Amino acid sequence: MSKKPANATLTTATIEEQTAAFLKSGGSVEYVVKGKSGQFAATGSKQINLKSG
Template structure:
């Protein structure tokens, strides 16, 4: 008889456990002198980078050849 894999999976941690752990970690962080910064809604921590901009000779990096020694500028 074959045993199904789904019955052997462990159950995910309960939200109560996760919430308690998060509260403990936050309290320890604040006790060490850490500060929590409130970020306004709609603001992202990521930098504004356009992935679709056109590359130019000034912005391109020279090709790197695996195993080759990097050129040293003097």
Template sequence: MTAKPKTTTKKKPSAATETSQSIAEQTAAFLKSGGQIEHINTGVSGQESLSGPKHITLGNKS
């Protein structure tokens, strides 16, 4: 019986650390260029709805 050839597993880079560092660098560059950070109240969305409200009716039609 022959042995299966070993496959090498690729090690994934630590994405969370790279992402956090990248965000910190981008934020610093933004602030250095004169940008300002807006504080948004909890529960408020910054996304504008393009499709409008969706009306869903549940139950029997009368």
């Protein structure tokens, strides 16, 4: 488990180091177009009826 800096602020260098370690370990980065979620819905969309009473 990695330690967070005392003030919990990640610096650019820390992010670059973590990214390099991730890629070196075989991880990959996938480009996701703007407006598209990276999450997959297990079920269909849920509709809420606000006028039911």
